[in-house]
Amino acid sequence: MNTLKARVCNGRLALDEPTDLPEGTEVELTVADDGDDLDAEERAALHSALEEAWASVCAGEMQPMSEFLKELETSE
Numbered sequence: 001m002n003t004l005k006a007r008v009c010n011g012r013l014a015l016d017e018p019t020d021l022p023e024g025t026e027v028e029l030t031v032a033d034d035g036d037d038l039d040a041e042e043r044a045a046l047h048s049a050l051e052e053a054w055a056s057v058c059a060g061e062m063q064p065m066s067e068f069l070k071e072l073e074t075s076e
Contacts, residue, residue: 004027006013013029021027038046056062 004019005016006029007016008014
């Protein structure tokens with residue numbers, strides 16, 4: 001099976017590279033990145049958690065990853 005990449009240009013799909021498919025060949029296209037399965041409540045919770053995490057980074061409340069991993073190892 002061939003993988004073909006296309007972009008939307010003026011509402012039409014345009015291939016980014018040439019193809020040797022025979023004239024009239026039908027192809028089925030799917031969107032490469034169809035997002036995620038989060039609902040509105042889950043997305044709001046995610047954004048809230050990200051904002052809280054960023055606020056702690058800005059406040060200097062962070063630690064090196066190596067220390068965090070050591071804490072995880074000792075908690076098991």
